[in-house]
Amino acid sequence: MERLRYFLQRTLLSMRQTPLLSGATIGTVAIALMLLSFFTLIVFNVQNLTRQWSRDIQVIVYLDRIPSNSVLEQWCQEITKLPAVETVHYVSQAEAFERFRKRLGQNDDLLDGLMPEILPASLEIALREEARTQRGAEELVELLSRNSTFSDFRYGQEWLERYDAFMFLLRLTGTLAGGFLIFATLFIISNTIKLTIYARRDELEILSLIGATPFFIKAPFLAEGAFQGAIGALLALGGCHVLYYFFLKKGLAALLTTAAAQNISFLPTWMQVAVLGLGLTLGLAGSMLPLRKFVRM
Amino acid sequence: MIQLCNIGKVYDNGAPALHDINLKIPSGDFVYITGSSGAGKSTLLRLLYCADRPSRGQILMGERNITRLRPRSVALLRREIGFVFQDFKLxxxxxxxxxxxxxxxxxxxxxxxxxxxxxxxxxxxxxxxxxxxxxxxxxxxxxxxxxxxxxxxxRPRVLLADEPTGNLDSDLAIEIMEMFTRINHEGTTVLLATHDRELLDRFPRRTIVLKGGHIVSDTLPQTAEETPSKEEAI
Incomplete structure (x- = not known):
């Protein structure tokens, strides 16, 4: 208990005694994590947006003949069982006609005198998220083609090609930039903490001379690193929230449609906790590396 | 009792610091380790508080061999040793x-x-x-x-002092030496590294002289004569 109190006292006191160094460490962690969080926020929102677009990806099978209810039910059951399929919806000729009429809007009088039978019935097959790619759609079409009744398929090939290319670019940019940012953050934080520990190497030497165990020497420094990392992470989240509010929420709202702007959201709670955990871990790891060098018995 | 048997120390860069040191320091003794700069005084003390490991030989402190201790055991050993340095290390x-x-x-x-x-x-x-x-x-x-x-x-059993008066004027040095003498009278073994001849003359004690990492003399204050050989001191 005495030791725990000593560790806590030392951690807080040492931060008070070296406000400039502590401030520099916290500031470095905050700025580095804010950049990382803001980048994650952008990727997260772009992914959300594309996920919404991808919901439109579906394979439509136009039916030459209207099947009986029992056959239709059997097809739906069989298709739903396929791993790439999320839902199957049968669009009757009447429903297709009604949709067409709605789409024409004020010009719907063009359809006056026409019967619903001019449009084919269809099966609208929505894909699972992981299959919403050109390859996924093509594979499904190949499977469906085995049923000789199905011959006319539509799945927006060109749109899917562009969507795939965009998603590839997004992932590549996300991985490269995210990896670089994490590496840079660890490097900067580790070096800043190394400086603070270097400035206090006399204290480390004296502690080791008077019989402090390696744990006793390292614990306050590790606690300080973790504490500074956590404070930095909280500041980073605060800063990221400010950036989000002014640049994404307000700034983009002016550029995007209202619906798209409404979908822009801040990092979910688990990601915020992850940023806090990352700050804490970076602070710990950043202290641990130089301590290994300076604390030698 | 502190015992050093065939101690040799060569630093990582190849520089030899100590050669074939054999010593016995009984409990409660007051011993000067003296010699010119680079003679190996500080290295000898560093070996005693396990800041360095000897390249060869064994060091016994009490009944414990301290030549190869784990970090935690080094920490526990240092709790039984007091240190005083020229630059105070406060x-x-x-x-x-x-x-x-x-x-x-x-x-x-x-x-x-x-x-x-x-x-x-x-x-x-x-x-x-x-x-x-x-x-x-x-x-x-x-x-x-x-x-x-x-x-x-x-309440250490051993007090190691490396040039403790090096940064002090002669009056203060005497004051500090009187304090060491008092500590020694209370039963603590004192090993004091110094090259201050004046102090050695004023507070005569057993004196080990190092030169180039070798013990060149080991004299007792009563006779102030060199012991005939290192073996006799052991």
Whole structure:
């Protein structure tokens, strides 16, 4: 208990005694994590947006003949069982006609005198998220083609090609930039903490001379690193929230449609906790590396 | 009893520091280790508090072989040894009280016991009225007394002092030496590395002279004559 109190006292006191160094460490962690969080926020929102677009990806099978209810039910059951399929919806000729009429809007009088039978019935097959790619759609079409009744398929090939290319670019940019940012953050934080520990190497030497165990020497420094990392992470989240509010929420709202702007959201709670955990871990790891060098018995 | 058997030390860069050192220092003894700069005095002390490991040979402290100890055992050994250095090695951002209390905090003693022992020891070195001062607000002699108090707070069996008077004028040096003598009279073994001839003459004790990493003489104060051979000293 005495030791725990000593560790806590030392951690807080040492931060008070070296406000400039502590401030520099916290500031470095905050700025580095804010950049990382803001980048994650952008990727997260772009992914959300594309996920919404991808919901439109579906394979439509136009039916030459209207099947009986029992056959239709059997097809739906069989298709739903396929791993790439999320839902199957049968669009009757009447429903297709009604949709067409709605789409024409004020010009719907063009359809006056026409019967619903001019449009084919269809099966609208929505894909699972992981299959919403050109390859996924093509594979499904190949499977469906085995049923000789199905011959006319539509799945927006060109749109899917562009969507795939965009998603590839997004992932590549996300991985490269995210990896670089994490590496840079660890490097900067580790070096800043190394400086603070270097400035206090006399204290480390004296502690080791008077019989402090390696744990006793390292614990306050590790606690300080973790504490500074956590404070930095909280500041980073605060800063990221400010950036989000002014640049994404307000700034983009002016550029995007209202619906798209409404979908822009801040990092979910688990990601915020992850940023806090990352700050804490970076602070710990950043202290641990130089301590290994300076604390030698 | 401290025993060094065939101790040799060569640093990582290949520089030899000590050769074939054989020594026996009985408990309660006061021993000077002297010699010119680079003779190996500090290296010998560093081996005794396990800051370095000997390249060959064995060191026994009491019944314990301290030649190859694990980090935790090194820490526990150092709790039985007091250290005093030329540059005091005090924490300048902490008060006199905090500096002296540090070894006891390391050992996890209760706050009340720490307070009472630190106060007693500061009285012993005559600094009880400066316990809230920071080291840099004190004179050199006072700083060295704080360092001695910190070394003595753990009631060490052995006190190692590396040029403890090197930064002090002669009056202060005498004051510090009188303090070491008092500590030795109370039963602590004292090993003091110095090249100050004046102190050796004024406070005559067993004196081991090092030159180029070899023991060249080991004399006792009563006769002030060199022992005929190193073996005899062992």
């Amino acid at each position: 924490l300048n951002k902490r008060t006199v009280f905090e500096n002296v209390a540090l070894p006891l905090q390391v050992q996890g003693l209760a706050k009340q016991e720490i307070q009472s022992r630190v106060y007693q020891l500061l009285q012993y070195v005559g600094l009880e009225y400066k316990l809230q001062r920071k080291p840099l607000e004190l004179s050199g002699g006072e700083q060295q007394r704080v360092a001695i108090a910190r070394a003595m707070i753990v």
